[in-house]
Amino acid sequence: MEVKVIEYKVFEQEVQALKAKGFDYLRNLTGADFLEEGLGCVYQFENTKTTENVNLKVLAEKVGEEYILPSISELYAIADFYEREVYDFLGIIFLGHPDMRRLYLRNDFVGFPLRKDYDMSETNPSNQMPEDDEKDSDFTCEYTLDEEGNLRRTEKCLWMPEDYVINIGPQHPATHGVMRYQTSLDGEVIKKIDVHAGYIHRGVEKLCELGTYQQTLAFTDRFDYLSANQNRHALCMAIEQGLGVEVTDRIKYIRTIMDELQRLDSHLLYFSCCAQDLGALTAFLYGMRDREHVLNVMEETTGGRLIQNWNRIGGVQADIDPNFVANCHLLINYLRPFFKEYHDVFGGNVIFEQRFKNVGVLSKEDAISYGCTGGTGRASNWHCDVRKRHPYAAYDKVEFDEITFTGCDSYDRYRVRIEEMEQSLRIIEQLIDNIPAGDFYVKQKPIIKVPEGMYYASVEGSRGEFGAMLISDGGKNPYRVHFRSMGLPLVAVMDHVCKGEKIADLIAISASLDYVVPDIDR
Amino acid sequence: MEVKTPHIKAFPYEEFRDNETLEELSRQLNEGGANVVVSKLDDLINWGRSNSLWSLTFATSCCGIEFMSIGCARYDFARFGFEVTRNSPRQADLIMCAGTITNKMAPVLKRLYEQMAAPKYVVAVGGCAISGGPFKKSYHVLQGIDKIIPVDVYIPGCPPRPEALLYGMIQLQRKVKVEKFFGGANHKEKNPHPLVIDFKGMAKEKLEEVKKFIKKEIDNTWK
Ligand code: SF4
Numbered sequence: 001m002e003v004k005v006i007e008y009k010v011f012e013q014e015v016q017a018l019k020a021k022g023f024d025y026l027r028n029l030t031g032a033d034f035l036e037e038g039l040g041c042v043y044q045f046e047n048t049k050t051t052e053n054v055n056l057k058v059l060a061e062k063v064g065e066e067y068i069l070p071s072i073s074e075l076y077a078i079a080d081f082y083e084r085e086v087y088d089f090l091g092i093i094f095l096g097h098p099d100m101r102r103l104y105l106r107n108d109f110v111g112f113p114l115r116k117d118y119d120m121s122e123t124n125p126s127n128q129m130p131e132d133d134e135k136d137s138d139f140t141c142e143y144t145l146d147e148e149g150n151l152r153r154t155e156k157c158l159w160m161p162e163d164y165v166i167n168i169g170p171q172h173p174a175t176h177g178v179m180r181y182q183t184s185l186d187g188e189v190i191k192k193i194d195v196h197a198g199y200i201h202r203g204v205e206k207l208c209e210l211g212t213y214q215q216t217l218a219f220t221d222r223f224d225y226l227s228a229n230q231n232r233h234a235l236c237m238a239i240e241q242g243l244g245v246e247v248t249d250r251i252k253y254i255r256t257i258m259d260e261l262q263r264l265d266s267h268l269l270y271f272s273c274c275a276q277d278l279g280a281l282t283a284f285l286y287g288m289r290d291r292e293h294v295l296n297v298m299e300e301t302t303g304g305r306l307i308q309n310w311n312r313i314g315g316v317q318a319d320i321d322p323n324f325v326a327n328c329h330l331l332i333n334y335l336r337p338f339f340k341e342y343h344d345v346f347g348g349n350v351i352f353e354q355r356f357k358n359v360g361v362l363s364k365e366d367a368i369s370y371g372c373t374g375g376t377g378r379a380s381n382w383h384c385d386v387r388k389r390h391p392y393a394a395y396d397k398v399e400f401d402e403i404t405f406t407g408c409d410s411y412d413r414y415r416v417r418i419e420e421m422e423q424s425l426r427i428i429e430q431l432i433d434n435i436p437a438g439d440f441y442v443k444q445k446p447i448i449k450v451p452e453g454m455y456y457a458s459v460e461g462s463r464g465e466f467g468a469m470l471i472s473d474g475g476k477n478p479y480r481v482h483f484r485s486m487g488l489p490l491v492a493v494m495d496h497v498c499k500g501e502k503i504a505d506l507i508a509i510s511a512s513l514d515y516v517v518p519d520i521d522r
Numbered sequence: 523m524e525v526k527t528p529h530i531k532a533f534p535y536e537e538f539r540d541n542e543t544l545e546e547l548s549r550q551l552n553e554g555g556a557n558v559v560v561s562k563l564d565d566l567i568n569w570g571r572s573n574s575l576w577s578l579t580f581a582t583s584c585c586g587i588e589f590m591s592i593g594c595a596r597y598d599f600a601r602f603g604f605e606v607t608r609n610s611p612r613q614a615d616l617i618m619c620a621g622t623i624t625n626k627m628a629p630v631l632k633r634l635y636e637q638m639a640a641p642k643y644v645v646a647v648g649g650c651a652i653s654g655g656p657f658k659k660s661y662h663v664l665q666g667i668d669k670i671i672p673v674d675v676y677i678p679g680c681p682p683r684p685e686a687l688l689y690g691m692i693q694l695q696r697k698v699k700v701e702k703f704f705g706g707a708n709h710k711e712k713n714p715h716p717l718v719i720d721f722k723g724m725a726k727e728k729l730e731e732v733k734k735f736i737k738k739e740i741d742n743t744w745k
Contacts (some may be wrong), residue, residue, distance in 0.1 A: 105662070106626050113661050120661060127661040129669070133629045170630055173579045173609045177586070178627060199627045200582050203660035210659065218656055225584040269587070288594035306587055306681050518583040518622075 001456045003042060003055045011058045012070045015043070019075050022047045023054055025368050026076040028456070030469045030482040031086035033116045034059070039067045039092050042454065042469070048368055048382065051389045055454075060092045063151050068143070071097035078371040081492040089114035089205075093151070099140045104198030104521060106134045113206050114480075120206070136182075158194060159184055170199045174277050174507045177517030179491065181506070188502050193495040197488075201521040208481040213239055213313060213448040216478060220468070221307045224486060224519035226266035227461040229258045232311040235468040235481075237392060237457035239313050242450035242472055249394070250438035251315045253431050256394040257328070258298070258310060259459065260424040264335070265294045266462030267417045267424075270514050274414060275346055277511040278355055283346035290338055297327045313448060315441030328432045332425050339418060347418065356411035360497040360509035363408055370496070371489040374464030375420065376513055378404045379412035386460040398430045410512035417514075449476050461486050463514050483522060487515035564703050571615075572698040573603040575643075575691070578614035578634065582621030585648035585681040589620045597684040604691055611635075616643035616674075616694070620681075622650035622657060623664045635671045641701070645690060646673045649680045656680065 006014055023045040030042045040059040046052070060067035071094035073080040083094040084103040091112035093100060102109065110126045111118055120127065139155050146152050159165055169180035178199035184191045204223070208216040220235050221228040233255055240247065272287030295305050301321040302308040310317055321327075346352055362372065367380040377384040385402045387395040403419045405412035450472040458467035467484030490513045497513075498506055529535070544560050551558045581589050592599045599605055608614040611634045623631055635644065646667055649655030654665035667673060674697060677690035721729065 118661075120659070124661075127625075129625050129628045129664055131629075133633070134626065170627065171580060171634060178582045178630075199624060199630070200622060201624055201626065201662055202622055202657045203662045204657070207657065207660055222584055222656065225587060285595055288591065289596065292591070292594075292596045305591075305683065306584060 001055055001454045003057045003454055005057045008058060008061045008069070011056070012072070014056065015045075015072050015075060018045055018054060022049055023052075024048055026072075026078055026082070026371055027053070027458075027465070028467055028469060028482070028484040029079065029082035029086065030471070030480070031090045031092060031114070032471055032480045032482075033090060033114065035116060038062065039090050039115070041069060041086060041092065042471075043072075044456065044469075048384070055456075063145070063149065066151055067092045068095055068145075068151070069093075070095050073097055076371075077366070077369040077496075078489050078492055081488055085488075088112075091115065093143050095143055095145060098142055098156075100143055101140050102198075104201040106130065106198075107137055108135070113203060118206075120210070159192075163191065168506070170196075175510065175517075176273065176515065179515075179517050179520075181494070183503070183506065185503060188504075190498045190501055190503055190506060193498055193506075195491050195494060197491065197517075197521055199521070200518050202518070204522050205481055205483070208478055210477065212476055213450065213478060216481060217312060218309065220483070221309060222518065223483065223522060224461060224463070224466070224516045225306055226269055226516060227262060227463070227466060227486070227519075228307050229255075229262040229310055230459045230461045231466055231468075231483075232309075233259060233393070234457050234459040234461075234466050235470075235483075236311045236313055237459070238455045238468040238470045239448070239450060241457055242453065242455045242470060243313075243444070243448065245314050245442055245444070247315060247442055248438040248440075249436045250440055251442070252394045253435045254316055254320060254440065255311060256398075257428055257431055257435075258302075258308070258316075259393070260427050261294055261298050261328075263424050263462050264421055265291055265298070267421050268294065270417050270462075271342060271346070271414075273514075274511045277507050278352060280346055280349075280352070283342070286338075286342070286345065290335060293331055293334055297324070297331050300324065300327060312441070314444045315439065317441075319440045320435070325432055325435070328428055332429055335421070335425060339422060342418060347414065353411065355505075355508050356409065356414060356512060357407075358409050358411075359501060359505050360410045360512060361408050362493060362497050366493070366496060367408075370493040372464070372493055372513075373489070374461070374486060374514075375413055375416040376464070376490060376493075378402065379416045380408045381406045384465070386458050386465050390458065392457070392459060394431060395427075398427050400427050410509055413512045413514070447476050449474060450478070458484065463487065463490070463516070485519050485522060487517070487520040490515040491520055564701075565699075567703045568699045568701060571641075572695040574606070575604050575694065575698070576606045576608050576613065576615045577604060577618045577645075578611050578616070578638070579607045579609055580617050580619060580631075580634065582623065582627065583650070585620035585650070588681045588684055588687060589618060589647065592684045592687050597688065599688060599691065602688070602691060602695070611637040612639060614638055615641070616645060617671075618645045618647055619651045619667050620647040622655065623667055624662050625664060626662070628664045628670055631667065632670050643674045643694060643698070644671055645675045645677065645694060647677045647687065647690070648682055649678060652676050652678060 025046040025048050027044040027046045034040050038059055043056045045054045060069045069092055071083055083097055086092050088102045088104050138158050140158055142154050144152050163184040165182055165184045167182055169175045170178040180196040182194040204219045217232055220231040223231055268287045268291040272284045275283035299305050301324050302310045362380050364380045364382050367377045367382050373384045381404050388402050400423045403416050452472055452474040455470045458465050464486035466486050469482040470478055471480040473479040498509055548558045548560045646652050651667050654663050657663040675690050675694045677686055679686050
């Protein structure tokens, strides 16, 4: 990956110039501890029209004991959350950021875990379980520099005195995991949502730094367990890119088919969960019933139902099962007729339409600014499919349509998923009979050392662009691994799309956005 | 437990303790067409309890999806009476802790457990809930939920297969079935909020009073 290193002073102008040139999508933001150089960030921008990429690395300035960088959250809405994430893990303060709080860890957490000097031993009190509940603070703060160049902290209250704030989560059946929303209401209408993530923050990025390259792979399956294969595919591609390994066509075909099977699995679960969140239990059972058929096909080859542990650096674990091809054909024939049935029992139902149509509208500009990729972006008519933008594996060899809609509402987000399943079947159909002969694994050394540099690979996960960013120093452990989460933009946008909607629609909207919490928290 | 001697006209009290008489009696009744079963009340209650275990919907991550699968058509835990899941801890019999518990979540889990009404059970599903699983070395993962709440059944796996989950639940049923509802220790656990008394510098009369109180408490417990 080409990275341009720029000075702290010109950084802000540079970003403004990029934005003016049409680089409107902030793809990823990685904070890292560069030891002697100090702390810094790597920004990845993309021009959504030309799919051109620009990557900037900037080092943070030191003021007293603190590291600072200018905030770009006014230019890119998603930078708001990304910068909070960097602050949380590395302690870089973003000047002018309106809400400089921790995003994942408790607000009484001491230390910044992704700094290289963080004490990981068990005796460190930060690593131990806290005895008490977290004290909620109603205040946030903003940092600025005064004339003398000193850091100034201004406290701000998150809520108005007349606000009626209710707390949804973390243990709530309809937030799809342990997510917590503090919601302020005006009657039944939502005024503001404050997202509290981190209830399932497992510190994977730090764990990756402690292990070898092979050991990092297992964690990826456990982020978004409904994109297990795709996540691992991304990390394998990033490492292979670093090593300069060219995988065989057979591997590419197998990986592509597996990714599409995984997408079917995930979208069927999406259908089920949408139904369940709206109270339609029958449709939920239908979706889960058909999902089992997809799992069967994957299980016969990989041995895993939910988490497959199937890709590895330089290939896949084992060759495909002898019945795999026949099973895929059976699956395709089995699933095809059901899309109509789903529409009949659920999608075309008037109650469902009323709950989803014109609810949670997200315009195309906002989708890009918030970085909402995947089905959510495509429902807002943003052509954001990584399979088309930056084809990988065997996606340049197959024909499929990128499903987009212009309705921008929850209903279109639902329709994208259903039609994408048909496209997945189409992709599998084109590949399954033509899997070329060859090796399923390109042999690697037992100790893998990736040459120094930065590598980024992304795949189209089940709910958006999943990227793996790898910074290597040439050693046998990764120096820094950062994952572009598919779900973080989707919860970051919750406040925006839910404003002005009814509280009951909050559940419908979050069902339609389809995020998976461990993927957000990592 | 003290049992009073009831007075029943047609049935001398001694014969309550005589199984043969009872069996003979119920045989006669059965022959006459009456549906009578003689059993311990404990068995009856535990039969009911073990076949209607309601769990809290508590899933934090991957294992939770497998928990969803066993609720659906293919594995269908309704066959064993687990199909009712509750969203409020106050109505649940057990927590099926499916997924990683992080340091931020741990106080929440503890609170959920304390909100449940006894008798309550905990099933730890998956490596994460048992020991921290793949994330054991992390700075933010609790290394097993048994550090904070008592666990009844452990179901290993990452994630455990649905069959394993069912097996684990059946083990929990067995555990429930051997419990005594009447006159025995039933799923006793340590008092989470023990009484702490500081004897230092206490006046003499007060000390006597406290001693008496403690003696009474101990007697009550051992009765
Ligand atoms: S045990 Fe494995 S599958 Fe279960 S929550 Fe932990 S990582 Fe996920």
